[in-house]
Amino acid sequence: xxxxxxxxxxxxxxxxxxxxxxxxxxxxxxxxxxxxxxxxxxxxxxxxxxxxxxxxxxxxxxxxxxxxxxxxxxxxxxxxxxxxxxxxxxxxxxxxxxxxxxxxxxxxxxxxxxxxxxxxxxxxxxxxxxxxxxxxx
Numbered sequence: 001x002x003x004x005x006x007x008x009x010x011x012x013x014x015x016x017x018x019x020x021x022x023x024x025x026x027x028x029x030x031x032x033x034x035x036x037x038x039x040x041x042x043x044x045x046x047x048x049x050x051x052x053x054x055x056x057x058x059x060x061x062x063x064x065x066x067x068x069x070x071x072x073x074x075x076x077x078x079x080x081x082x083x084x085x086x087x088x089x090x091x092x093x094x095x096x097x098x099x100x101x102x103x104x105x106x107x108x109x110x111x112x113x114x115x116x117x118x119x120x121x122x123x124x125x126x127x128x129x130x131x132x133x134x135x136x137x
Contacts, residue, residue, distance in 0.1 A: 034060045034067065041073065050081040068097035071105050075111070084115050 041056030057074040060067055073088035089110035098104055 034063050034070070037063070038070065038073075041077075045073070045077060045080075048080070050077050053077040054081065066097055068094045068101065068104060071097060072101075072107060075107060079111060084111065087111050088115065 037056045037059045040046040041053045044050075044052035044056060048096035054077045055073060057070050057077060058134070060070040060116050061074065064070070071090050071094035075087045075094060078084070078090055088108065091111055095108045097099070115127065
């Protein structure tokens with residue numbers, strides 16, 4: 001009977017080890033995949049291929065929806081492509097994900113101010129300061 005308990009303990013140990021190792025491997029693949037998409041998007045943006053950059057940063061966000069940098073970069077690409085509403089939404093999401101990052105907040109505010117000054121924004125739209133949470137330094 002002692003042998004069966006030892007056998008089951010080994011199986012339990014292997015099962016637990018598998019549960020610990022396999023998710024780690026999956027996370028590594030996702031990280032390398034998002035890094036590859038991000039590098040490609042950066043090259044596309046440098047070549048001013050904004051639709052390609054948008055596509056690649058969307059792929060990064062599909063893999064990691066909480067990647068604030070990808071949302072901000074997507075906002076830059078949308079803005080360069082002239083899609084201001086999408087740029088504002090991407091900047092806003094980046095600022096929500098990383099409220100301590102002043103560049104994300106500044107991009108969001110700058111884009112909103114530009115839209116408001118161009119007359120394309122609704123007068124009833126909330127002001128940028130009202131939409132973003134304040135951060136403590």
